[in-house]
Amino acid sequence: MSKRQDILDAALRLFTENGVRATSTKSIAQEAESSEGLIFKHFVTKDNLLEEIIKKGYQAAAKTTSPYLIGQTPQEYVANMIELPIILTRSNPDFWQMQYKIMPLNPISSRYHENFMRPCFERLTECFESLDYPEPDLEAELLLIHIDGVWKYFAANQLDLEKENALVATMKKKYNL
Template sequence: MTSHSKIEQAALQLFGERGYDSTSTLLIAKSAGVSEALLFKYFQSKEKLFEYLIKQGFRRIVEANRGILTEQNPRVLIENVIDLPYKLVHDEPDFWKMQDKEFNRPLVQKYFQRFMSPIDNLLQQAFKDVGADDAEMTTQLLLLIIQSLWRNLLYEHDPHLQKLGDHLKRTYLQRTPAK
């Protein structure tokens, strides 16, 4: 692993555990096993390191989940969106903990909205396609549940959370007739 990668991993973990304000560049460098000078050589400042982590994290997530956005079957799209928090937390737990802890920062909100906006629109269309009574409200309710589920998956180790996705699929797809 390169020094750059070690700094990234250490920063992700520490920002996720402690938050941005409670994490110093010295602590990140020590945790990564590099000098603070090397951290500054790569990233210039803690703020630029944080910005880099947010941008790269969302870039990785969008690339890894691009297939969701191209799904043509509306029922499969709905299932994929319900599965998304499980996949995201499993694949990138440190990134999502950091993102959750720093959600009030405008940069984080900007990238989160960029990520969610197409999902919102596609999900709404999928609910229209399967004949949901109120596709807009159904979408908003499901996304609210998914956001809560995602946050709980980050911190809770309740076995019922794993079963909740299957329950959501049954609930949301039972209401809608298969076309």
């Protein structure tokens, strides 16, 4: 593994445990068995380091979720969106725990998340429209609010998979899926 990746991994662990503000570049260097100078050489600032972690996390999320979301019928798409919180939080738990902790106060984190979720609103609206829901745009927004709350709940509480699946199954029943 490269020193650059060691720094990214160490920063993710420390940002998740302590938060971004409470994590110094010195502590990241120690955790990565590197130097602060190397951190600044690769990333210039701690914010750039954080943005690289977030960028990589959302790239991985897009890669993980695209097979579940592309080319699906409206029913399949809605069902897969309901499963999205499990898929995401299980695929990269440290990243989603960090996101849960920092997103409310971090504009970089919020921006990446909004960009990741934006296409889902449009597609959900189309799905609910084709499923003859009376207000497809409001239905899409409501489901996205639910999904946002659920992934945060899963990231914060690390439930067992059986309970996560039961919660998802209950939500699917509400949509007759």
